[in-house]
Amino acid sequence: MIADPWVFFTIILGLAMAWAIGANDAANSMSTAVGAGAITPKQAVLIAGVLEFTGAYFFGKSVTETIRKGIIDPSRINDPNVLIYGSIAALLGATIWLIIATKYGLPVSTTHSIIGGIVGYGIVYAGTSIVNWSKMAKVVMSWILSPIVGAIFAFLVFKALSKTVLQSKNPIKSAKRWSPFWIGLAFVVIGTMFYIKVLHGKSLVIGFLKFGIPTGVVTFVITSLILRVRFPNVDPYLGAEAIFKRVQVMTSGYVALAHGANDVANAIGPVAAVYTIATMGMAGAKVPVPRWILALGGLGIAIGVATYGYRVMETVGKKITELTNTRGFTIDFSAATVVLIASWLGMPISTTHTVVGAVIGVGLARGIKAINKDIVKDIVISWFVTVPTAGIISAVIFKVLMLIVG
Amino acid sequence: MQVWTKLFAKSPFKPLIKHAEVVVQTVETLEKALDLWAQGNYEEMKKYAIEVDRLEDVADRIKMELRNSVTSKLLMPVQRTDILEYLHMQDKVADAAEDTAKWLLVKKEINVPQEVKDLILKMGRESIKAAKLVYEAIRQMDTVVESGFSDAEIEKEYEIIKQIEDVESKIDGLDTKLMELVLNNNLSWADGLYILNIARTLSNISDKAKDAAERIRIMMNK
Numbered sequence: 001m002i003a004d005p006w007v008f009f010t011i012i013l014g015l016a017m018a019w020a021i022g023a024n025d026a027a028n029s030m031s032t033a034v035g036a037g038a039i040t041p042k043q044a045v046l047i048a049g050v051l052e053f054t055g056a057y058f059f060g061k062s063v064t065e066t067i068r069k070g071i072i073d074p075s076r077i078n079d080p081n082v083l084i085y086g087s088i089a090a091l092l093g094a095t096i097w098l099i100i101a102t103k104y105g106l107p108v109s110t111t112h113s114i115i116g117g118i119v120g121y122g123i124v125y126a127g128t129s130i131v132n133w134s135k136m137a138k139v140v141m142s143w144i145l146s147p148i149v150g151a152i153f154a155f156l157v158f159k160a161l162s163k164t165v166l167q168s169k170n171p172i173k174s175a176k177r178w179s180p181f182w183i184g185l186a187f188v189v190i191g192t193m194f195y196i197k198v199l200h201g202k203s204l205v206i207g208f209l210k211f212g213i214p215t216g217v218v219t220f221v222i223t224s225l226i227l228r229v230r231f232p233n234v235d236p237y238l239g240a241e242a243i244f245k246r247v248q249v250m251t252s253g254y255v256a257l258a259h260g261a262n263d264v265a266n267a268i269g270p271v272a273a274v275y276t277i278a279t280m281g282m283a284g285a286k287v288p289v290p291r292w293i294l295a296l297g298g299l300g301i302a303i304g305v306a307t308y309g310y311r312v313m314e315t316v317g318k319k320i321t322e323l324t325n326t327r328g329f330t331i332d333f334s335a336a337t338v339v340l341i342a343s344w345l346g347m348p349i350s351t352t353h354t355v356v357g358a359v360i361g362v363g364l365a366r367g368i369k370a371i372n373k374d375i376v377k378d379i380v381i382s383w384f385v386t387v388p389t390a391g392i393i394s395a396v397i398f399k400v401l402m403l404i405v406g
Numbered sequence: 407m408q409v410w411t412k413l414f415a416k417s418p419f420k421p422l423i424k425h426a427e428v429v430v431q432t433v434e435t436l437e438k439a440l441d442l443w444a445q446g447n448y449e450e451m452k453k454y455a456i457e458v459d460r461l462e463d464v465a466d467r468i469k470m471e472l473r474n475s476v477t478s479k480l481l482m483p484v485q486r487t488d489i490l491e492y493l494h495m496q497d498k499v500a501d502a503a504e505d506t507a508k509w510l511l512v513k514k515e516i517n518v519p520q521e522v523k524d525l526i527l528k529m530g531r532e533s534i535k536a537a538k539l540v541y542e543a544i545r546q547m548d549t550v551v552e553s554g555f556s557d558a559e560i561e562k563e564y565e566i567i568k569q570i571e572d573v574e575s576k577i578d579g580l581d582t583k584l585m586e587l588v589l590n591n592n593l594s595w596a597d598g599l600y601i602l603n604i605a606r607t608l609s610n611i612s613d614k615a616k617d618a619a620e621r622i623r624i625m626m627n628k
């Protein structure tokens with residue numbers, strides 16, 4: 001069925017979108033770790049490439065369904081060709097916007113891009129009533145909420161972390177005592193997040209009890225033991241940084257895994273839609289996504305990380321010298337926790353947006369030496385532009401496709 | 407270009423530390439010039455005095471670059487105006503050293519008692535202390551930020567500021583003593599004017615160091 005030119009074309013587009021996700025997003029998720037010097041750009045590329053693929057292939061299935069039918073009402077579309085051209089238009093719209101954003105280094109949400117693309121063709125085809133507006137309202141809410149909540153949370157975490165570890169009379173002693181606590185806490189979040197975001201479990205309580213707590217306790221014990229035996233007894237701040245450096249490798253690895261699991265859907269959701277329709281007709285809309293399409297998406301992301309993301313991480317590694325490991329840890333930890341709580345509350349929240357918010361939060365807590373306010377402004381503007389721009393590009397392409405082939 | 411590299415602007419503290427380093431060099435070079443001056447070695451002394459002038463230029467250039475980069479576009483853990491005021495004061499330390507060097511250059515032959523020369527040398531040595539303490543103070547300020555404004559590190563910073571104030575009052579004392587010495591020693595008006603100006607510019611070094619320290623104190627309270 002790949003022989004079908006439309007299917008073949010969408011697969012190519014899906015790969016392009018996956019590539020753009022790898023180039024833009026995956027690099028963003030690892031930036032704090034690379035910037036803080038916890039991992040080298042080479043290691044980041046390797047970790048991100050492998051884990052993004054793993055996340056996409058093994059855990060990417062259920063999110064893909066939302067992208068396929070959550071944004072617009074597919075039952076209003078009777079002509080299978082519309083779904084095919086629409087998916088192509090949405091993919092192209094999102095990819096073009098993502099490539100532009102990546103070129104200017106703007107951390108925009110890939111999820112928002114593809115949502116924009118889908119809404120764009122949906123409106124052209126059936127007017128505004130086809131759009132699930134309550135879902136759209138939530139998306140818009142997430143533009144505003146993600147960075148604000150991320151900033152507030154990171155502010156508090158950094159204040160607490162610096163009160164307990166950095167600011168004490170005897171930083172070495174308190175670092176020994178408190179670091180395992182903070183690291184354990186981070187792993188409670190990682191464990192719970194793994195259940196919710198990667199395994200797509202529904203109950204936060206189960207995730208918390210079965211994954212979060214055990215992971216956290218084990219990490220707490222292991223870290224305490226390691227710190228008892230060997231602690232870099234140098235400068236107290238360097239010592240604390242050295243501990244958090246190792247933890248950051250794990251937190252960023254986790255981010256890559258979760259990112260692959262969630263964002264692969266943005267690239268291959270439309271591909272899956274086209275594939276099932278081309279092979280099984282409109283009835284096929286209910287058929288689950290075939291595994292090999294997930295693999296393709298994962299591969300696309302990994303290639304994006306390796307080809308473009310590599311360059312991104314290299315510049316990040318060279319240029320951000322101001323970010324220390326405790327700060328990087330605070331940002332990762334805060335972003336992960338906020339995203340977790342938001343998913344639990346059923347609010348769509350963008351990881352990328354939350355990370356940017358967290359960076360500002362640490363800055364406001366007097367933790368980062370200088371943040372460029374102008375860039376913050378550019379980033380926020382780019383968020384508000386994402387859905388409309390991807391939507392307009394998609395709408396134009398859809399219109400053209402319908403005129404030419406439809 | 408990636409956004410993360412642009413989001414994190416360059417820290418103003420590193421160039422401030424760099425600037426302080428040059429200021430220390432300027433004052434150290436001046437001290438060498440003073441030694442040669444006291445020995446009456448005018449030709450050698452000239453080389454060092456000119457070097458002081460050159461180093462002051464270097465400090466000026468760093469100051470200009472810093473001023474252009476510390477704009478209101480930045481979100482910083484300390485107030486922008488405090489940074490700029492501090493930089494201004496730190497730069498004045500080098501300026502004062504240059505003023506002394508200039509005075510050293512304008513007169514070849516001097517006829518002052520050894521006592522007066524010794525006092526000037528003493529003031530020179532204390533000035534280096536002040537400049538070095540300023541360097542330490544700005545480095546410590548970087549650590550204060552690094553520690554997330556920890557009380558222990560702020561305490562250390564206060565300690566350095568106090569030392570700067572001590573040096574300043576010590577130089578003030580030496581300055582007064584020198585004035586007495588010059589005015590009661592029946593020096594020629596030209597020699598008197600000359601020595602008193604060297605003393606004035608030397609005590610300026612520690613005055614400005616003290617002003618810089620004041621600014622650091624303000625930086626720590628928000």
